[in-house]
Amino acid sequence: MTISIWRYSHLALAISSSLFILLATLTGVILAFEPISNQLKPYAVKNADTLLLSQTIESLENVYDEVIRIEIDKNDFIQTSVVTKEGKNETFYINPFTAKKIGRVIEKAPIFKFATNLHRSLFLKSTGRTIVGIVSFLLFLMAVTGIILITKRQGGYKHFFSKVIKESNESFYHVSIGRYALIPIIIITITGVYLSLEKFSLLPSNTTIPVLNEATPDDTIKRNITDFNIFKSTRLSEVERLEFPFSDDAEDYFVLMLNDKALRINQFNGTVMSETKNGAIELASNWSSVLHTGQGSILWSVILLLTCFALLFFMYSGFVMTLKRRKNTTKFTNKFNKDTAEYIILVGSETGSTFQFAKALYDALIAQGKSVFTSELNSYTNYNQAKHLVVFTSTYGDGEAPVNAKNFQKLLHTVQQSNTLQYSVVGFGSLAYKNYCQYAIIVNTLLRFSPKFVPNLKLQKIHNQSFDTFKKWVKLWEKSNNLNLSVKKPLSAHKSKLFEVINRSEINTDSSFLIELKPTQKTEFYSGDLLSILPEEDTVERLYSIGKVNNNILLSIKKHPYGACSRYLSTLKPNTMISADIKTNTHFHFPTSAKEVLMIANGTGMAPFLGMINDENINNTKTYLFWGGRTKSSYQMYSKQIDKAFYNEKLSEMYLSFSKEESQKKYVQNALLDKEDLVARVMKNNGSIMICGSLAMKKSVLETLEAISITKLERPLRMSQIKSDCY
Numbered sequence: 001m002t003i004s005i006w007r008y009s010h011l012a013l014a015i016s017s018s019l020f021i022l023l024a025t026l027t028g029v030i031l032a033f034e035p036i037s038n039q040l041k042p043y044a045v046k047n048a049d050t051l052l053l054s055q056t057i058e059s060l061e062n063v064y065d066e067v068i069r070i071e072i073d074k075n076d077f078i079q080t081s082v083v084t085k086e087g088k089n090e091t092f093y094i095n096p097f098t099a100k101k102i103g104r105v106i107e108k109a110p111i112f113k114f115a116t117n118l119h120r121s122l123f124l125k126s127t128g129r130t131i132v133g134i135v136s137f138l139l140f141l142m143a144v145t146g147i148i149l150i151t152k153r154q155g156g157y158k159h160f161f162s163k164v165i166k167e168s169n170e171s172f173y174h175v176s177i178g179r180y181a182l183i184p185i186i187i188i189t190i191t192g193v194y195l196s197l198e199k200f201s202l203l204p205s206n207t208t209i210p211v212l213n214e215a216t217p218d219d220t221i222k223r224n225i226t227d228f229n230i231f232k233s234t235r236l237s238e239v240e241r242l243e244f245p246f247s248d249d250a251e252d253y254f255v256l257m258l259n260d261k262a263l264r265i266n267q268f269n270g271t272v273m274s275e276t277k278n279g280a281i282e283l284a285s286n287w288s289s290v291l292h293t294g295q296g297s298i299l300w301s302v303i304l305l306l307t308c309f310a311l312l313f314f315m316y317s318g319f320v321m322t323l324k325r326r327k328n329t330t331k332f333t334n335k336f337n338k339d340t341a342e343y344i345i346l347v348g349s350e351t352g353s354t355f356q357f358a359k360a361l362y363d364a365l366i367a368q369g370k371s372v373f374t375s376e377l378n379s380y381t382n383y384n385q386a387k388h389l390v391v392f393t394s395t396y397g398d399g400e401a402p403v404n405a406k407n408f409q410k411l412l413h414t415v416q417q418s419n420t421l422q423y424s425v426v427g428f429g430s431l432a433y434k435n436y437c438q439y440a441i442i443v444n445t446l447l448r449f450s451p452k453f454v455p456n457l458k459l460q461k462i463h464n465q466s467f468d469t470f471k472k473w474v475k476l477w478e479k480s481n482n483l484n485l486s487v488k489k490p491l492s493a494h495k496s497k498l499f500e501v502i503n504r505s506e507i508n509t510d511s512s513f514l515i516e517l518k519p520t521q522k523t524e525f526y527s528g529d530l531l532s533i534l535p536e537e538d539t540v541e542r543l544y545s546i547g548k549v550n551n552n553i554l555l556s557i558k559k560h561p562y563g564a565c566s567r568y569l570s571t572l573k574p575n576t577m578i579s580a581d582i583k584t585n586t587h588f589h590f591p592t593s594a595k596e597v598l599m600i601a602n603g604t605g606m607a608p609f610l611g612m613i614n615d616e617n618i619n620n621t622k623t624y625l626f627w628g629g630r631t632k633s634s635y636q637m638y639s640k641q642i643d644k645a646f647y648n649e650k651l652s653e654m655y656l657s658f659s660k661e662e663s664q665k666k667y668v669q670n671a672l673l674d675k676e677d678l679v680a681r682v683m684k685n686n687g688s689i690m691i692c693g694s695l696a697m698k699k700s701v702l703e704t705l706e707a708i709s710i711t712k713l714e715r716p717l718r719m720s721q722i723k724s725d726c727y
């Protein structure tokens with residue numbers, strides 16, 4: 001079965017029940033607080049479970065005139081109804097050791113009453129209950145289809161909990177959170193359905209037949225009830241409820257509800273008159289109610305609360321994903337039909353973005369007066385006038401065909417072309433997946449072995465919808481087909497944002513410079529994240545470590561004589577715009593828990609640390625910066641930010657090393673050795689060590705740190721204390 005059937009089912013279920021699920025979830029959030037607030041009340045008495053029922057009955061009989069009922073709820077609060085010595089009928093919580101009143105019975109707050117009614121029946125009585133039961137079942141189905149979708153996306157059950165590849169924030173969190181929330185969702189929905197069926201008496205009733213004891217002849221001789229064997233052998237922890245006899249008549253008896261059975265007890269001599277064991281139905285009812293409401297367990301109530309929040313998030317992220325998918329899917333209105341077009345473009349796409357590249361080629365060909373027809377791979381048929389076939393296809397699942405290409409292979413074998421077609425295949429995929437562009441490879445192979453198809457260009461793979469790679473391929477394709485095309489950049493091409501250049505320093509003696517960029521739209525990022533820049537004439541992205549300063553991005557860049565990107569950046573003037581993308585790099589964020597942090601950098605590796613030592617949120621951490629450069633003048637461009645950090649007491653100490661300065665030829669690792677006591681103390685006190693800069697520097701620094709750890713702490717270096725971002 002294809003992934004899309006599950007996706008459509010998941011979506012259809014979500015759309016059809018979204019409003020009700022929203023209501024049930026919002027009220028569920030409110031209701032999750034009820035058991036939590038109840039549990040926090042001080043009516044559960046310590047060690048009450050060690051008492052025997054007879055002991056509590058005795059205490060009650062000493063304090064009150066008459067006892068009507070004892071009841072122990074899911075919170076272990078012991079409630080009793082009594083007639084007091086003053087002749088008043090009262091119900092309250094007691095301490096079972098003394099039978100003294102310890103609190104009034106908790107009344108359901110109006111907000112909980114309202115939420116319960118809305119949650120159970122939408123204020124529509126039995127119609128509402130039916131709707132809620134059905135919606136609960138639909139949500140259960142959604143959880144099941146969700147499990148199938150995640151399994152397919154992750155490439156099998158074995159990888160269910162493996163790392164999720166981040167395509168977009170919504171889908172990443174939808175899948176990541178979904179993997180854990182699905183279990184409580186399934187429990188909530190099954191129990192919800194069960195409770196609805198129970199309300200409509202649609203479940204079989206308990207068929208357990210009571211075991212009866214004949215009444216004994218000495219019924220009229222009344223024994224002391226605290227001497228009844230059954231009360232003396234029953235612990236309070238086993239009791240759910242004890243009803244006292246209504247009158248002294250021989251027909252009246254005690255009703256004792258225990259966790260697993262119900263007993264009728266002769267009120268004169270304490271013999272058990274009948275015993276009804278709880279059947280599967282009672283057990284299921286009890287568990288459904290506990291699991292659905294969270295009664296009696298703060299932990300489970302909190303899980304239920306978090307699950308409700310997760311459901312709200314799934315609704316939001318699910319709809320955002322669907323809208324994006326719809327927006328991406330370009331609708332074609334073909335000017336030519338399949339039998340009059342010379343160029344045929346076939347598209348395989350799951351989430352729609354590949355269509356936009358097909359549209360770019362279609363528009364460019366039409367602009368040149370060519371006859372073009374575009375369609376999906378699943379609609380493959382015979383094309384009477386066609387001479388060229390171009391296939392653009394993405395890859396899904398674990399190297400599988402996208403949804404609209406599933407039937408292509410079968411069609412290719414059954415449909416006969418009248419003309420010979422020159423074909424080219426372009427694969428859209430991502431290097432993050434192990435089967436990079438696998439389906440495009442399959443299509444290319446299928447065409448190679450099909451009669452009536454001759455290859456035009458070799459297979460082109462495109463990572464992450466890079467427009468530049470696409471443009472390069474168009475150049476090759478137009479050359480081999482004697483065309484001159486101008487393609488427009490699709491909206492979904494390389495996901496980049498615009499940044500304004502605020503400042504760029506002069507290039508220093510080491511050919512390095514600082515550049516400050518301001519995001520033009522709200523963007524969340526931290527020092528240590530990476531800025532990805534794709535220079536115009538290139539297809540390989542360059543990554544620069546970000547220092548966050550005044551909410552702007554500060555980069556330290558070395559200009560390489562043949563480096564397209566660094567040359568381009570070195571020419572940028574203030575107020576110009578550049579397009580780039582921020583890549584989260586959590587493993588190099590400033591540690592939140594360490595009390596002391598060593599920052600070690602050489603050359604342009606200083607950038608993230610310039611941001612960290614100027615971060616307003618970092619207050620109670622001591623920071624020590626070790627930086628290595630060639631000469632004193634190499635350091636000059638950083639001095640402003642460093643002075644500011646010292647002034648604001650964000651930087652505790654700094655040690656500079658210059659490898660080409662006559663008076664002091666020193667590398668950063670030599671400075672670490674000079675300060676080995678400080679370094680050892682940070683390592684000993686569970687501090688963090690952050691390293692940014694060249695890989696050669698990292699290697700020497702790690703060797704030095706290892707040596708310090710062995711000599712000073714007599715243990716090997718703990719890599720868990722090291723964070724590095726080196727290149």
Ligand SMILES: Cc1cc2nc3c(=O)[nH]c(=O)nc-3n(C[C@H](O)[C@H](O)[C@H](O)COP(=O)(O)O)c2cc1C
Nearest residue numbers: 349350351352353354394395399429430433436437
């Ligand atoms: C769940 C999932 C699975 C994917 N599997 C692969 C894969 O196996 N190989 C690959 O190269 N790309 C894979 N991709 C990346 C897509 O092929 C890529 O993002 C493509 O540009 C999407 O194009 P479309 O929107 O037209 O479907 C996968 C993406 C997702 C979301």
